[in-house]
Amino acid sequence: MNKKYLFIFTIVIVIFAAFFLLTKKPQQKNTDILINGKKLQVELMQTEEEKTKGLSDRKNLCSNCGLLFVYNQEGFYSFWMRKMYFDIDILWINKDRVVDITYDAKKPEVDEFESPRTIYQNKVPADKVLEVNAGWVEKNGIKVGETIVFK
Template identity: 30%
Template sequence: MNKKILISVVTLLAFGLIFAFLYRAFSGPASFRAYENDARQVQKKVSLVTINNRNYNAEVAKTTEEQALGLSGRDSMPETDAMIFPFSPPQTVPFWMKDMRFALDIVWIANGKVIGVEKNAPPPKIGAQPQDLPNYRPPAPVDYVLELNAGQSQYFNVGDAVTILELNQI
């Protein structure tokens, strides 16, 4: 009889430990990070960017942290979406494709005009080291950089006017 009680107690303890482990795994910090990321997405500022009668809903990467992260880690982006990086004062800031999963067109904007485009910047190969990634630089200081899905820059040219309308938070 003592052996049956001991086996029952050990079994209950094992199930209790498994339950505690699973509870912690699904409700711990990782779950909080997912919630935090969702909350951050909801609070993003958005601008409407128009180039050559083509509109893009651009997520604004204003802070240093947002600019460092950019679109990296995302699997894709809707065709009419973009990310815009404001710089004040204008800068000759380098961009790279670290942790990107899809190709981009990088549009350099100064004084309300497209001054250059890096077409079809490819995502890095798996295992590529950061020091081996190319840096993309504007031809002159820019006050905005716009990242679009690769191929979107076919709809406009260098010299085209750019309108940026700041929208409320979504």
């Protein structure tokens, strides 16, 4: 008789665990950073799928928002503007410092929308990449060497 109750109890636990895992809300992927005293709300891009999609198909980005791509190691990373509707600035970051900046990366022309020919890449090794609206870097006086505070 005890084995029967143990079996039923185990089944109930498995059902509850499955229900919990299937209905669990995804973890928040937003965080705040400070750069040159300016606060930015950034969406973290951590998985390969998120990194590949990036800002593709988005119509805009709020004025104090960005996408932060986080890599496991420093290196040289290539970015394209596939299916982009607006221009961006790209900050290349190593640890907590801006090491390179790409100003005003242009959205693709109509004939390149699906497969842009222009590739943007850092000139100095980086382990993070931050995309913000074009002009944000200049407007906020961000320079190479700035320290970024991750909240």
